[in-house]
Each structure stands twice: as structure tokens, then as C-alpha cells.
Amino acid sequence: MxxxxxxxxxxxxxxxxxxxxxxxxxxxxxxxxxxxxxxxxxxxxxxxxxxxxxxxxxxxxxxxxxxxxxxxxxxxxxxxxxxxxxxxxxxxxxxxxxxxxxxxxxxxxxxxxxxxxxxxxxxxxxxxxxYDEETAGGLMNSEIISVNINQDKRGALAEIIRQSEEMEEFYTIYVVNDMNVLQGILSLKDIIKARFDVKVRDLVKSDYVYVKADLDQEEVARLISQYNLTSIPVVDDNMKLLGRITVDDIIDVMEEENTEDILKISGVSEDEELSGNWKDAVKSRLPWLIINLATAFLAASIIRNFDATVKSLAVISAYMTIIAGMGGNTATQALAVTVRRISLSDLSDRQAYNTVLKEFLVGMINGAANGIIVFTVAFFYDANPTLGLVLFLAMTGNLIVAGVTGASIPLILKRVGIDPAVASSIIITTFTDCIGFFLPLWLASKLLL
Amino acid sequence: MxxxxxxxxxxxxxxxxxxxxxxxxxxxxxxxxxxxxxxxxxxxxxxxxxxxxxxxxxxxxxxxxxxxxxxxxxxxxxxxxxxxxxxxxxxxxxxxxxxxxxxxxxxxxxxxxxxxxxxxxxxxxxxxxxYDEETAGGLMNSEIISVNINQDKRGALAEIIRQSEEMEEFYTIYVVNDMNVLQGILSLKDIIKARFDVKVRDLVKSDYVYVKADLDQEEVARLISQYNLTSIPVVDDNMKLLGRITVDDIIDVMEEENTEDILKISGVSEDEELSGNWKDAVKSRLPWLIINLATAFLAASIIRNFDATVKSLAVISAYMTIIAGMGGNTATQALAVTVRRISLSDLSDRQAYNTVLKEFLVGMINGAANGIIVFTVAFFYDANPTLGLVLFLAMTGNLIVAGVTGASIPLILKRVGIDPAVASSIIITTFTDCIGFFLPLWLASKLLL
Structure with a gap:
């Protein structure tokens, strides 16, 4: 089929x-x-x-x-x-x-x-x-195949066939001692190929990865992916074998976690069901919008402080929206790259520092490039080179701030134990809006009035 | 360990x-x-x-x-x-x-x-x-275990052991005819448990999923996830067996595709390496920023048309940034939910229509809720109830537009064959900025001047 x-x-x-x-x-x-x-x-x-x-x-x-x-x-x-x-x-x-x-x-x-x-x-x-649904214990299946380390090939093979009767598919065979404490794993291929006088003890591999039942499912997924496993055994605090998690369960976890990441980075509660109804959607999104509204008032209050500048140079209010918006875009780019890097692997202090430095440079270059375009428009269209200079400086400055905050806020949140995907985008938008409004208005008030 | x-x-x-x-x-x-x-x-x-x-x-x-x-x-x-x-x-x-x-x-x-x-x-x-690296052919491994449909248990088992000598791990055994045309799959458990006079022909399962070598890797991942497979055989146009793709290869594909999704939705080129240097980052992001700048000029040109309004009511320029910003946030929320839904499964026409309708409702309710807050601020802080009414109407209107465009743009792009994650965010930001500036300025010019 x-x-x-x-x-x-x-x-x-x-x-x-x-x-x-x-x-x-x-x-x-x-x-x-x-x-x-x-x-x-x-x-x-x-x-x-x-x-x-x-x-x-x-x-x-x-x-x-x-x-x-x-x-x-x-x-x-x-x-x-x-x-x-x-x-x-x-x-x-x-x-x-x-x-x-x-x-x-x-x-x-x-x-x-x-x-x-x-x-x-x-x-x-x-x-x-x-077990919590989102831990190894909640994910594991207790239908496993296990053999005792003291069995011989014939006994173990009979046991494997008996236990596999009711199972759809199986991967790894687990080896335990008389107390059900995990001793290692056994490959079906090895036992089939072994001579009949060989014991499980001679075939057991002790080089394997296991997880405790209370480990977060995201960590389980990372281990399975990192070590290329088809399944992973789950044990309790005394190393007693409880069950196993298979790679196909992990695929569902990965889809779930990735949906959560995309939703969180976009300011949607991670619990919102994609096909949920409008009531659930309002409940999941309105709180974020209200927080955003509060931060937007903060940014807008900066504009109020420059009422005189806006009145005497109305065109500045059109330009400042451009500069703030470009800052938001730049910060979102830096944020996406950084959040994704963090979620794939932990960064060392040195890597974190280099990431922020890189985004500073990228912000400066992209800021200058876009700043030149805005300068050119102000120069030719508004016939106002000083305005052009103000806008060039404001664009470059805001895109540097955007790059640095876009990279450093998720890194800081991660260090203090807050999920970087959740809070980052609101914090950085507030930053880039405030600086994006302040810089052109303040520079204009100094250089143009 | x-x-x-x-x-x-x-x-x-x-x-x-x-x-x-x-x-x-x-x-x-x-x-x-x-x-x-x-x-x-x-x-x-x-x-x-x-x-x-x-x-x-x-x-x-x-x-x-x-x-x-x-x-x-x-x-x-x-x-x-x-x-x-x-x-x-x-x-x-x-x-x-x-x-x-x-x-x-x-x-x-x-x-x-x-x-x-x-x-x-x-x-x-x-x-x-x-084979293209991002197709089934590029992903597959040609080290597989296959037996001939005409073999008996003893011959097949010997063949399986011989072929598995060099393999780390194996999952499914494939059954082919004399021409290497795929006939079905065989479970190792079934052949171990079978009596010695049983033939492969009696044990072969013909209910299985396969893929052609030129299928896109994202489709392969979807099939493996949907059918909970541990591996999938790859065939050429004549159904000859070429290789197999295992679930652990798919985990890497999923991580890759998810990174691409998050980057694209944030306006970063999908090819940008997460740990790449600043030169690569500028090359990958500057083009998007310049497109954004062009659309920002479009939105800002609306403000220029209301110069008189801005001059006589400077406070409107603070409020319009709030309304445009809230529209951007609302659209991003609707966009994230819709893009993620599309990437997990295709939507029928009816589901697509319902999605847009839902986002219309959500936009209206969230718009009215935030509109009341802005009205209250204008009423008490600016002591201007008519301004409050203008802002309430503009907020509600813009959040409806934001919800509808956030849901419908990716659906439309998908229908016409463009990757919805790529272009959506620029198009919707332009929409919500233009409407977010136009509505308060136009309403203010009619009702307040």
C-alpha cells in the first residue's frame, strides 16, 4: 500500500x-x-x-x-x-x-x-x-521484554518468544538480575547467533543509556536523538526496570514540543489546541495581548514626551514607525536563531558571549545598510540631509540594540530558569519600540529644532 | 551510563x-x-x-x-x-x-x-x-536485510544471520522476488516462532507502506510519524527495492525541518546555520530586512497623508503605534497557529473556511477587549471621549483584519504552492501596519478635527 x-x-x-x-x-x-x-x-x-x-x-x-x-x-x-x-x-x-x-x-x-x-x-x-504525563514515566510503556542475567541461551530465547507473544514489535531486550535491577541490554541478533552453551551474562552489553522515571520528556527526546537510540529503558531511583520508551513515542513528543515552541515564540499559550474553538483561543491569547498593550503604552509614553517635536516635524512620526518596526524584525531574527540554538543544545559561557557579539555586529551592519537607504529617502524626497543623518543614526542604533537584546534576553532567561521562548518576544518588542521611538525623536529634538 | x-x-x-x-x-x-x-x-x-x-x-x-x-x-x-x-x-x-x-x-x-x-x-x-539529499533516496541506507519470497525458514534464517553480520541494528526484513521487486515485509519474531517447514511466502505481510526514491524527506517524515513505523522501504519506479529509511534518520529530518520553520516564520533564511558567523547572518537576513523596509515605507506613506491630523493632534501618533503594534501581535498569533496546523496536516476547504471565521471572531473579541482599555485611558488620561471612541473602533477593526489575514494569507499561499512560513509574516505585518495607521488617523480626521 x-x-x-x-x-x-x-x-x-x-x-x-x-x-x-x-x-x-x-x-x-x-x-x-x-x-x-x-x-x-x-x-x-x-x-x-x-x-x-x-x-x-x-x-x-x-x-x-x-x-x-x-x-x-x-x-x-x-x-x-x-x-x-x-x-x-x-x-x-x-x-x-x-x-x-x-x-x-x-x-x-x-x-x-x-x-x-x-x-x-x-x-x-x-x-x-x-506519573506526570510529560515525564519519562508518563511516556514509558511497561510492556517490555526482559531476561534474567543468569539464564542460558535456550532459556532466554524461550523467554523472549513467550514475552513477545503479545507485543506488536520489539526492539531491545533488557537484562535484569533477580531483584529486577537493570544490568544491561541484549541484542536479539547476538543471542540468535550465539552458540547454545553461551549465557546471557556473556552477551550483555553494559554500555547503554537509561533514564529515571521523573525526567522531563524533552530531555528524553534529546537523549534518544543524540545517541541515535531506538528505545531507552526507564528505571526508578533504585535502578529497578519500570519500562521503556520507544523512538516512535519520541516523534510525537518532538511534534508536540515544536508546536509549543512556535506558539510560545508567537505569543500564544502553549496549551492552545491548534484546532480548538474561538473561546479557547481568546482565553489563550487575550492575556498576552493585554501584557503587550501595557508595554505598548510604555513605548507610546516616550512619544508623548516629544509632543513638541512631533507637532513641528510631523514627518518624524512616519519615520519613527519605520525604525521601530525594523528593530522589531531584527530582534525577531536574532531571537529565533538564539532560541532554536538553545533548544538544540546548551551553550557554554563563551558560546553565549560570542552569540551576543555576533548579533551586535550583524545589527550594526544591517542597521547601517538600512540606515543608508532611509538617509537617501530623507535626502532626496524630504530634501532634508540633517533629518537623513538623524534617521541613519537612529536606525543603526536601534538595530544594534535589537540584535543584542534578541540574542541576550533568551540566554539570560535560560540561565535564570525561565523558558526563553515564552517571555522573550514581549520583552524584546518593548525594548525595540522604546529605543526605536526615542532615538529619532530625541536626535530630531537636538539636531533639527 | x-x-x-x-x-x-x-x-x-x-x-x-x-x-x-x-x-x-x-x-x-x-x-x-x-x-x-x-x-x-x-x-x-x-x-x-x-x-x-x-x-x-x-x-x-x-x-x-x-x-x-x-x-x-x-x-x-x-x-x-x-x-x-x-x-x-x-x-x-x-x-x-x-x-x-x-x-x-x-x-x-x-x-x-x-x-x-x-x-x-x-x-x-x-x-x-x-539522489537529492532532501529526498527519500538521499536519506535511505542501502544496507538492508532482504530474503527471497521462495525461501524456506531455514534458508531465510541463515540468510538473515549472514546479512546481519555487518549491521549495527536491524528492524524489518524485506521480502523480494527473483527480480528484486519488493513483495512485502517479514517480522523476525514470526520467522523465529514459525515451524521449520514454513516458507517465507506464508509469513510475508503485504500490508506495508513504502516510498519512491524521489519523495521529499518531509513527506517521508510525515508517513513514518503517521503510521508509527520504525523503518520504511524505498523503491524505484519499477518497485525494485533500493534501501530503507529508519526512524532515527527521521528524527534528524524533523529537527532540521523544525529549525527551518521557526527561522522562516521569523524572517531568517532557512539556510542560515545556527552557529554560523556574522557574514553568513548578514547575507541571510539583510534581504528580508530590505523587503521589510520597503513595506514599512508603504505603511509610513499613509501617515504622511495625514500630516495635518498629526500636527493638530500630536497624541494620535502615540496611539497609532499602539494600535498597529497590537495588530502585529494578533496577526502573529493567528499566523503561528495556522502555519503549524498546515504543517501537521492538510486542511480541507471547510476546515480552512472555519479557521478564518474563528480568527475573525477571536480578532473581534480581543479587539473589543483591548479597545475598551484604550478607550478608558483616552477618557480619563486625555479627557477626550471622542478620541476614546476613535481608538476603540480602530483597535477592534485592526485586530479583525489582523486575525483574518493571519489565518488566510498562509492558507492562500499554501494553495498556490508557496511555502506559507516564508512570506506570511512580511505580508501580514504590512497589512496590520497600514490598517493600524490608517484607521485611527482617518477616524480622527473625520470625528475630531
Whole structure:
């Protein structure tokens, strides 16, 4: 099967099939992969989704729920299902996915669901519900393959095959001692290729990376990416093996974190759902706009102090908006590069210093280049070379300030433990607006009046 | 080994060790993982890097080169190595990594390197050099495990073990026919668990996703993420198996694409290297700033048309900067949410229409909320209720325009095939500045003079 793009035709086909009986509907649905049905779900009404999940085999239903984004609220479908179907589906779900979905429900709904299902599963899910969703513990899956370090090849291989019965796919085999303390990893290839008298102890690799359950998911993603891992074991404070995180879980984390980064740098609350409604959007954005308004009043108060200058040289108010705006753009460029660098790796003091120095230089050069253009316009269009000089100096000065603040504010915020993407853009806009208004007005008041 | 953060102490330790002999240096380096050495390399001079790679075993040297970012220029180290060491290292590198590194060199350097190495490797790398680096073909690795559909379990297992000898890790086993045409995939677990008289033909799964070699890497990443794959086979136009792309290659692609997205949305050329020098930064950013300057002149020309208004009501020039600035912020918020939505999935016409409608509503509500604040300030501070009304109307109007353009410009650019992240922010800033200046000035000229 090659992937194809879903479009409105697909939605219409399913909507048509929903008019008919289950057999016809099932036939149409059978042409789609579970992850495609999950995407099409976004455009179907709640009753249709419930009917489809109730109708399809639990194996496919569980895959669809797995593939639905958090924003499509798979938990609402889960809670609405007939109890028997629901239990079947939960048995099919990976523990980490089941936990993520169930964690979105009210506590009494969680208990209702967990009482219905197999007690072993319920215990595992309850244990996972205790971890913060955005940590290694919240991300991990407790379905792992582990063998005892004292086993021989035959015993270990039998154990691996037994444990893999219920798993879709597996990567690394973990080796533990009698106390379930992690001892290392074992490659399936090595054990298949080994002679029959070899012991797990002889094959175990102790050079591996692990994480503690309370590590932030962003750090987990960084480790997996840095060490090119396909999975990483999760342990508790006593090094007991709790579960593993696989690279495909990390892809979702990366998408999530990247969405958060882009939203935060643009002054949108990181919790805003991309497909949320207007009420959520107002709630997420209005606070930022009001903070921005307060800082804008601050910048505007500078203009008020130069009322006389504005009155006698009205054209300066057109030019100052240009200089402030160019400062904002320059600062945003420096900010984006710096924030992205910080989020990919920590910078040493020396690297941080060099970054700020570089942005000083870039600001100065770009400021002078744009300053010459503004000078030229003032010289020819306004026939006012002194105004041109004022504007050249103001542009250069503001773009230097913009470059330096754009690079240093996120670095400072990072050092004091504040997420650089959140607060940076408001702080730097305020800076570049204030300086962008002040410099041309002040220089004009000194040199032109 | 738990990961630890590298800091200046680590760089200093290695710099100290570089003063001593090879044995002492090797001892210090042995405490670091290859990927950590790759990070530390960023702060070492070229000669030190060459000495370290020449000194360490080729297996570790190749890992270090693999982990170095493109920006750290591993190809400069490779070309500088002694020919024998270089050949050893290239043999150890995955073909896709070797190709990526070699592709950065001049053609005569490429030929020099490829003539030195084993002819089979050279042929594979030459074939990969023909694919664009940012397509499936450029990303794929030709080291795969494949079995013939007509083999039995014993033959297939022997073949798998033989082919896996030289591979670090493997995921999926591919099944081909006598013509090397892809027939499906085979799970290692299934073949281990199968009885000995079972044939590959009985175990092959034909429900799998593949990609053509010329598919863009961003599409490959989307497929792997959407279908939760650990690897994906790459075929030519005749469905002949060429190689596979693994999920860890995709993590690098995602980081690259996300860096590009953040840079583009901030008006920085996507090719700018995050750790590049000031000359590269000026080259990458100045063109955008000059385009911005041109559009800023356009917006400022609106102010010039209201010279009389500004002269008689100087305070309006302070307020108009607030209204234009708030429009810019609102548009950036709508833009970020929309660009991110588009980059995660295609929107249907109906979804696109709903998105614009939502941003209209959000702009109106946030505009009215901020408009009331500005009205209040004008009423009490400036004791001018009519000015307050002008500002309330201008704020609401501009934030509606900001929301609608912030959502619709990227949607329109996407439809006409332009990358929405690139041009959007300049276009919307121009819009919100022009309307943000025009509305208060025009309303003031009608209602206040």
C-alpha cells in the first residue's frame, strides 16, 4: 500500500456509508488504514465515531484510538462505548496509550473503567497514572521484554518468544538480575547467533543509556536523538526496570514540543489546541495581548514626551514607525536563531558571549545598510540631509540594540530558569519600540529644532 | 551510563590532554561516548579534531563523524585524514552517512576518496550521490536485510544471520522476488516462532507502506510519524527495492525541518546555520530586512497623508503605534497557529473556511477587549471621549483584519504552492501596519478635527 492523501471524497464516502447498514460501512472502512480512519474521524460527528468503534474489531478500534490526536479527544469515545467493547479495546491498547487516554477523564470515570477490566492491566495502568504525563514515566510503556542475567541461551530465547507473544514489535531486550535491577541490554541478533552453551551474562552489553522515571520528556527526546537510540529503558531511583520508551513515542513528543515552541515564540499559550474553538483561543491569547498593550503604552509614553517635536516635524512620526518596526524584525531574527540554538543544545559561557557579539555586529551592519537607504529617502524626497543623518543614526542604533537584546534576553532567561521562548518576544518588542521611538525623536529634538 | 551534561570542564580536560601524548589523550577520550566527543568537537580546533580521528580506532572515528552536525563540517576532517585511515573509516560508516558527508566535498575530492576505497562500497555511494539529499533516496541506507519470497525458514534464517553480520541494528526484513521487486515485509519474531517447514511466502505481510526514491524527506517524515513505523522501504519506479529509511534518520529530518520553520516564520533564511558567523547572518537576513523596509515605507506613506491630523493632534501618533503594534501581535498569533496546523496536516476547504471565521471572531473579541482599555485611558488620561471612541473602533477593526489575514494569507499561499512560513509574516505585518495607521488617523480626521 502506498500512502495517499485523504480528501473530502473520503469523508463523503464514509458519510454516505454511515447512512447504510454495518456491513456496507465495514466494507468501505476496510479500505482505510487505522491511522487514516483516525484522521477522517476529525470530520465525523461523535455518534458516527462511537458507532464505528463499537462495530469494528477491538484490534482495529484500539489502533484508531491510538492514532487519534489528544485534541480529537479519544477519551470521549472510550467512555461512551459499551462496557464489554471498552474492556476489549483497553486490553488491546499499549499501557502507555491507555493511560494517556484514561488520564483525560474525570476520576470517577477512570475508576469506572478500571474496575471493569482485567485486574493485572488495571494495576499497570493505575501505576502509570501516577506519573506526570510529560515525564519519562508518563511516556514509558511497561510492556517490555526482559531476561534474567543468569539464564542460558535456550532459556532466554524461550523467554523472549513467550514475552513477545503479545507485543506488536520489539526492539531491545533488557537484562535484569533477580531483584529486577537493570544490568544491561541484549541484542536479539547476538543471542540468535550465539552458540547454545553461551549465557546471557556473556552477551550483555553494559554500555547503554537509561533514564529515571521523573525526567522531563524533552530531555528524553534529546537523549534518544543524540545517541541515535531506538528505545531507552526507564528505571526508578533504585535502578529497578519500570519500562521503556520507544523512538516512535519520541516523534510525537518532538511534534508536540515544536508546536509549543512556535506558539510560545508567537505569543500564544502553549496549551492552545491548534484546532480548538474561538473561546479557547481568546482565553489563550487575550492575556498576552493585554501584557503587550501595557508595554505598548510604555513605548507610546516616550512619544508623548516629544509632543513638541512631533507637532513641528510631523514627518518624524512616519519615520519613527519605520525604525521601530525594523528593530522589531531584527530582534525577531536574532531571537529565533538564539532560541532554536538553545533548544538544540546548551551553550557554554563563551558560546553565549560570542552569540551576543555576533548579533551586535550583524545589527550594526544591517542597521547601517538600512540606515543608508532611509538617509537617501530623507535626502532626496524630504530634501532634508540633517533629518537623513538623524534617521541613519537612529536606525543603526536601534538595530544594534535589537540584535543584542534578541540574542541576550533568551540566554539570560535560560540561565535564570525561565523558558526563553515564552517571555522573550514581549520583552524584546518593548525594548525595540522604546529605543526605536526615542532615538529619532530625541536626535530630531537636538539636531533639527 | 547515564547521560551527563557536557560543560566547559570537559572541553578543558580534552584541551589539556591534547598537550600530552596519544596514550594520555586516548585515556581521557575513552570516558566519553562518540556522540559526546562529536559535541565537544565544536569547541576544538581543526588540527585537534584531525589528530583525534587519526588516533582513535576507525569504528569510533566513524561514529564521531556520524554524530557531527552538518554545520560542524565532518567532510573537512574526512578529506584531511591519512588515506588509509580514511578508507577504514568509510568502510565503517553507514552508506547514507558516508554519502551525506562526501556530497559536501568538491567533485575532484569525491573522486579521490572513492577511488581509494573498496569498489563495492564506492559503487553504492556513487549511486546514492545521485539522489537529492532532501529526498527519500538521499536519506535511505542501502544496507538492508532482504530474503527471497521462495525461501524456506531455514534458508531465510541463515540468510538473515549472514546479512546481519555487518549491521549495527536491524528492524524489518524485506521480502523480494527473483527480480528484486519488493513483495512485502517479514517480522523476525514470526520467522523465529514459525515451524521449520514454513516458507517465507506464508509469513510475508503485504500490508506495508513504502516510498519512491524521489519523495521529499518531509513527506517521508510525515508517513513514518503517521503510521508509527520504525523503518520504511524505498523503491524505484519499477518497485525494485533500493534501501530503507529508519526512524532515527527521521528524527534528524524533523529537527532540521523544525529549525527551518521557526527561522522562516521569523524572517531568517532557512539556510542560515545556527552557529554560523556574522557574514553568513548578514547575507541571510539583510534581504528580508530590505523587503521589510520597503513595506514599512508603504505603511509610513499613509501617515504622511495625514500630516495635518498629526500636527493638530500630536497624541494620535502615540496611539497609532499602539494600535498597529497590537495588530502585529494578533496577526502573529493567528499566523503561528495556522502555519503549524498546515504543517501537521492538510486542511480541507471547510476546515480552512472555519479557521478564518474563528480568527475573525477571536480578532473581534480581543479587539473589543483591548479597545475598551484604550478607550478608558483616552477618557480619563486625555479627557477626550471622542478620541476614546476613535481608538476603540480602530483597535477592534485592526485586530479583525489582523486575525483574518493571519489565518488566510498562509492558507492562500499554501494553495498556490508557496511555502506559507516564508512570506506570511512580511505580508501580514504590512497589512496590520497600514490598517493600524490608517484607521485611527482617518477616524480622527473625520470625528475630531
Amino acid at each position: 502506498q500512502s495517499f492523501d485523504l480528501d473530502r471524497t473520503d469523508v463523503l464516502r464514509i458519510k454516505n456509508a454511515l447512512e447504510g447498514d454495518d456491513a456496507a460501512l465495514e466494507k468501505v472502512l476496510s479500505e482505510y488504514h487505522a491511522s487514516e480512519i483516525a484522521i477522517l474521524f476529525e470530520q465525523l460527528p461523535q455518534e458516527a465515531k462511537e458507532r464505528i468503534i463499537n462495530m469494528l474489531p477491538a484490534g482495529i478500534g484500539s489502533e484508531i484510538l491510538t492514532e487519534m490526536t489528544e485534541e480529537a479527544h479519544p477519551e470521549e469515545i472510550l467512555i461512551s462505548l459499551e462496557p464489554e467493547k471498552r474492556s476489549e479495546i483497553i486490553e488491546e491498547l499499549d499501557y502507555d496509550v491507555a493511560t494517556d487516554i484514561i488520564s483525560q477523564l474525570e476520576e470517577h470515570e477512570q475508576n469506572e473503567i478500571l474496575e471493569d477490566i482485567d485486574q493485572e492491566n488495571a494495576t499497570s495502568i493505575r501505576a502509570l497514572l501516577n | 547515564q547521560s551527563f551534561d557536557l560543560d566547559r570542564t570537559d572541553v578543558l580536560r580534552i584541551k589539556n590532554a591534547l598537550e600530552g601524548d596519544d596514550a594520555a589523550l586516548e585515556k581521557v577520550l575513552s570516558e566519553y561516548h562518540a556522540s559526546e566527543i562529536a559535541i565537544l568537537f565544536e569547541q576544538l580546533p581543526q588540527e585537534a579534531k584531525e589528530r583525534i580521528i587519526n588516533m582513535l580506532p576507525a569504528g569510533i572515528g566513524s561514529e564521531i563523524l556520524t554524530e557531527m552536525t552538518e554545520e560542524a563540517h565532518p567532510e573537512e576532517i574526512l578529506i584531511s585524514l591519512e588515506p588509509e585511515k580514511r578508507s577504514e573509516i568509510i568502510e565503517e560508516l553507514d552508506y547514507d552517512v558516508a554519502t551525506d558527508i562526501i556530497s559536501q566535498l568538491e567533485e575532484h575530492e569525491q573522486n579521490e576518496i572513492l577511488e581509494d576505497i573498496d569498489q563495492e562500497n564506492a559503487t553504492s555511494i556513487r549511486a546514492l550521490l545521485n
